[in-house]
Amino acid sequence: PxxxxxxxxxxxxxxxxxxxxxxxxxxxxxxxxxxxxxxxxxxxxxxxxxxVDAVVLATGYSPELPFRLEPPVSTAAGGGRLPAYRQVFPLVAPGDGAHPQPGSLALIGLVEPVGPIMAVSEMQARWAARVFK
Incomplete structure (x- = not known):
């Protein structure tokens, strides 16, 4: 490998x-x-x-989003930062149908914190729920 x-x-x-x-x-x-x-x-x-019954090869992954963000997404896993407010809410250019509508998407867990990802993801999810409420 x-x-x-x-x-x-x-x-x-x-x-x-x-x-x-x-x-x-x-x-x-x-x-x-x-x-x-x-x-x-x-x-x-x-x-x-x-x-063994099965072998799981946990070799990592490359997260991909099925829509376009401007600027293009370069996730933390890929060594970049998300083009998103506080790494959660995408900075989008609405109106052409290829972008998510503002306030309709939160990117949860696509960060690499120094510490536990689950706690950070939980806080991101709570914040997004309050914003979408």
Whole structure:
């Protein structure tokens, strides 16, 4: 696979707050790198083997919007900032049918905060709900 585009400490990981507890309690086991897969299992670099039902390759994503924003969206995930008031409400040029109507769209969670994304997304959603009310 290609190497990551960003260094590990410039990433913004999202970790479920249950994960550390599950690791400490033994319900989740941290494994090393996968060497290869068989039809029913994953074989790790240390030689251990685990039967698996499915493998999820969480390699990231590129968020795309099905309409045009001016200026074009360059999301935080792409290394840019959203053309939006407080990174939530798009700055749009209404009237041509290709743009969302002002006050009809909020971009929730398309930021990379220093801290938990869920708390920031919750506050963005509450603010948007009050604006749309």
């Amino acid at each position: 290609p190497p990551p585009k960003r260094r590990v400490f410039s990433q913004y990981p999202v970790v479920n707050d249950e994960l550390p507890h599950r690791i400490l309690s033994g319900r989740v086991t941290v494994k090393g790198a996968v060497r290869r897969f068989s039809r029913t299992s994953a074989i790790f670099e240390d030689g251990s083997e685990e039967e």
